[in-house]
Amino acid sequence: MIVKNTLGIPVYVPEWDDRIPAGDDGEKFEITSDRVRSAPSLRSAVAKGYVVVLDHDQSDGIQASLAKMSTKAKKPSEDAMLDDVVIRGQFLDYSGYGKVNRGLVRALTAKNISVSVDPVDLGKPQLLYGDARCGLPIRPRCQGMLDINSVVPTFGSPGPSGMRVLYTTVESETIPDAVVSAAKKYERVWCVSKFCCDTFGKYGIDAGVLSPHINDGIFCSKGEEYQFSSPLPSFKFFTIFGMSHRKVGTNVIESFLKEFDPSDDVCLIVAHRDKRGEDAQKQFADVISDLVSRCGKKHPPLVVRMPKNVTEADLAKLYRSVDACVLAARGEGFCLPYAEAAMCGIPSVAPRFGGQLDFLDDSSAFLVDIERTIIKPGTTGTILWDGTVMADTVGVEFIKRLGTSMRLCWSASPKKRNLMASRAASKLADMCSADAVVSQFKGLVTK
Numbered sequence: 001m002i003v004k005n006t007l008g009i010p011v012y013v014p015e016w017d018d019r020i021p022a023g024d025d026g027e028k029f030e031i032t033s034d035r036v037r038s039a040p041s042l043r044s045a046v047a048k049g050y051v052v053v054l055d056h057d058q059s060d061g062i063q064a065s066l067a068k069m070s071t072k073a074k075k076p077s078e079d080a081m082l083d084d085v086v087i088r089g090q091f092l093d094y095s096g097y098g099k100v101n102r103g104l105v106r107a108l109t110a111k112n113i114s115v116s117v118d119p120v121d122l123g124k125p126q127l128l129y130g131d132a133r134c135g136l137p138i139r140p141r142c143q144g145m146l147d148i149n150s151v152v153p154t155f156g157s158p159g160p161s162g163m164r165v166l167y168t169t170v171e172s173e174t175i176p177d178a179v180v181s182a183a184k185k186y187e188r189v190w191c192v193s194k195f196c197c198d199t200f201g202k203y204g205i206d207a208g209v210l211s212p213h214i215n216d217g218i219f220c221s222k223g224e225e226y227q228f229s230s231p232l233p234s235f236k237f238f239t240i241f242g243m244s245h246r247k248v249g250t251n252v253i254e255s256f257l258k259e260f261d262p263s264d265d266v267c268l269i270v271a272h273r274d275k276r277g278e279d280a281q282k283q284f285a286d287v288i289s290d291l292v293s294r295c296g297k298k299h300p301p302l303v304v305r306m307p308k309n310v311t312e313a314d315l316a317k318l319y320r321s322v323d324a325c326v327l328a329a330r331g332e333g334f335c336l337p338y339a340e341a342a343m344c345g346i347p348s349v350a351p352r353f354g355g356q357l358d359f360l361d362d363s364s365a366f367l368v369d370i371e372r373t374i375i376k377p378g379t380t381g382t383i384l385w386d387g388t389v390m391a392d393t394v395g396v397e398f399i400k401r402l403g404t405s406m407r408l409c410w411s412a413s414p415k416k417r418n419l420m421a422s423r424a425a426s427k428l429a430d431m432c433s434a435d436a437v438v439s440q441f442k443g444l445v446t447k
Contacts, residue, residue, distance in 0.1 A: 001031045001063050002055040011050050012143060012162050015039040019162075020051060028054055036062055049073035086144030088118040088159065089151045089167075091136055092125035094309070095242075096169065099336055100192060101150050102134060103213035104167075107434040108441065109137070116142045120151070130311040146445065148190075152384065153182035163187055163445075167210060169333025170196045171246060171354065172388035173372070175203065179384065190444055192334040193355030208444045211358075213437040214339055214428065218316050221345030221425075225321035226314065233267045233302060235410055236322040238346075240271040240315075240337050243284060245380040247329045250291060251394050251402065253303060255328075257295035259403030266410055267302040269322060271310065319344035324409045324417065328368070328402055330375075330390040332356055338365070339432065342424035347417045349405050351398075353391040359431065364423035366405045370398060 003020065004027065005011055010019035015038050020029060036042065045051040046066050053070035056063035087105060090097040098121075108115045116139040125132065147159040150167040158164035166186040170179070180203045183189050189207040191197045197207040237256065241249040249270075256268045272284045285305055292300050310318065319325065325341035325348040332338075332354035339359065341348055350356055352367040360367065370391040377386035392398055409417070430436060 001033070001036055001053060001057065001060075001066070002028050003031060004028055004052045004054055005050070006052050007050040010162060011045050012145065013039050013041055013045070015041060020045075033057065033060060033063070036060075036066070042066070043069070046070050047073055084145040084162070085113060085115045085148065086118060086139075086142050086146070086159070086162075087115060087148045087150055087167075088120065088156070089149065090121050091117055091119040091138075092121045092127050092132075094126060096333070096336060097150060097152075098126075100169075100212045100334075102136070103215065104150070104210075104437065104441075105136060106134075106215065107213035107437040110434045111438045113438070116144060118142055120156075128309060128311045130313060149186070153179045154384070157182075158186050165190060167191075168196070169193070169355070170199045171329070171331030171333050172375075172385060172390045173199055174387070174389045175199060176383055176386055176388065180205070188444065188447075193358045195355040195357065196333050208440075208447065210440050210444060211431040211437055212334055212336065212339075213434055214336070214343060214432045215312070216343060216429070216433065218312055219319070219340045219343040220316070221320070221343070221421075223320060224317050226317040228304075228321070232269075232304065233265045235264075235266040237266065237268045237324050237326050237349075237406065237410075238271070238318060238322040238341075239268065239326050241327060241329070242272065243287070246331060246385060246390075247327075248393055249327075250287060251328050251399060252326050253288060253291050254295075255399050255403040255406060256303070256326075257291065257297065257300050258399065259407055260301040260410075261297070262299050262301055264301065264410070267304055268326075269304045269306065269318070271306040271315075271318065316340070316344055319346055322346060323414075324349060324366075324406075326350075326402075326406060326409075328393045328398075329354070330385075330393050334358070338424075339428050342421045343428060345418060345421050345425070347409065347420040347424070349402070349409050351391050351393055359424055359427040364420045364427070366409045366420075368398070368401050368405045371395070 005020050005022050010021050012019050046069050053067040056067045089101050091101050105115050117136045118140055145162040147162045148165045148167050149156045153168055164186050165188040166183055167190045169192045183205055189205050190210040191207045192212055200207040239252045241247040260266050288305055319341050324346055328351055334355040338348045338356045349366040351370050353370045372389050373392040375385045375388050
């Protein structure tokens with residue numbers, strides 16, 4: 001039987017564990033009788049118009065039936081593949097990937113796009129109860145017409161079915177050869193920000209932007225505030241991170257301790273998200289205690305550590321109860337905390353480097369100038385950043401500039417801070433709403 005793939009992307013045939021390639025316009029493909037008989041799913045592809053029968057053996061009943069069906073099938077629409085989307089990756093933790101993946105599913109399903117979820121972390125869920133009840137359409141080891149691997153490039157490989165997409169992030173201006181090689185195995189590469197796409201572009205990879213969807217029903221300026229167990233100073237900085245070479249985190253604490261005094265009536269609230277549980281929390285508490293003891297001040301400013309992880313709803317309450325968000329990672333592909341903070345009505349203090357510059361500028365955030373540095377191989381515990389160009393956010397000069405920017409934020413009027421946050425939130429509404437994300441998604445699929 002002679003057929004033509006009209007869909008524009010490979011059509012996966014599970015019985016063969018193989019695909020009918022898209023080919024060039026008008027290209028024909030021959031399928032043997034045995035293969036036709038072995039693949040009941042071919043009937044569905046023909047019925048939907050994804051595969052057109054051009055010639056067949058009229059004495060073969062199955063082929064004749066498929067040919068007749070083919071003459072009645074409608075031409076598939078440009079977004080036909082949206083009927084069968086599979087997203088594979090982290091879903092059940094509070095990592096950036098986990099939050100981005102859950103957000104994408106939420107946006108697509110809100111617009112009636114059929115999605116199946118294949119979590120790589122199904123055996124070790126980390127979500128708290130309030131977030132675990134998110135109704136994810138979990139179908140392990142499923143396959144779809146549009147197969148999205150939302151993972152660190154070197155942590156996965158393309159699936160066997162449909163159009164194979166890598167949806168990922170990079171936090172540096174250069175990337176190792178292993179990451180480039182892994183990304184080039186996919187037919188499409190999507191990233192969370194223009195910063196990531198620009199980095200991939202240096203290696204001949206034409207990546208497209210698919211912004212994270214952020215739930216504006218949770219992260220919004222109107223709503224409850226977090227109820228702290230004891231009175232705190234009137235001005236509150238907030239930071240959240242997991243301990244890592246890239247996130248650093250301790251630099252924010254160090255800058256705060258050096259820049260402020262108790263007389264400033266200010267505190268730094270630190271939330272720590274780490275997948276390793278209570279032992280990591282205790283280790284983190286020890287790190288903060290050590291930083292406070294080494295700051296050289298008899299009476300240092302107040303640093304408050306959140307003792308436990310918080311749900312997304314409680315995180316939004318935290319944002320609404322503080323005055324500014326501050327982080328200073330060596331690099332970010334997007335940085336959800338800056339975005340979530342802005343949507344909750346508070347501005348950020350942030351390095352002038354990374355994906356956050358898609359929605360932050362000098363009118364909407366207190367940006368800190370940086371120097372670039374090459375990460376020495378073997379110092380990070382992962383090849384992902386070995387030899388890459390990132391921001392130096394641990395040097396003495398940066399620590400000083402970060403402290404100065406935090407003071408500028410502290411001294412700004414509430415009206416100015418609110419205006420800055422609203423400017424960032426306005427950009428984010430255009431980028432990260434369900435409508436915006438689905439529009440970007442459809443544009444990337446049909447590109």
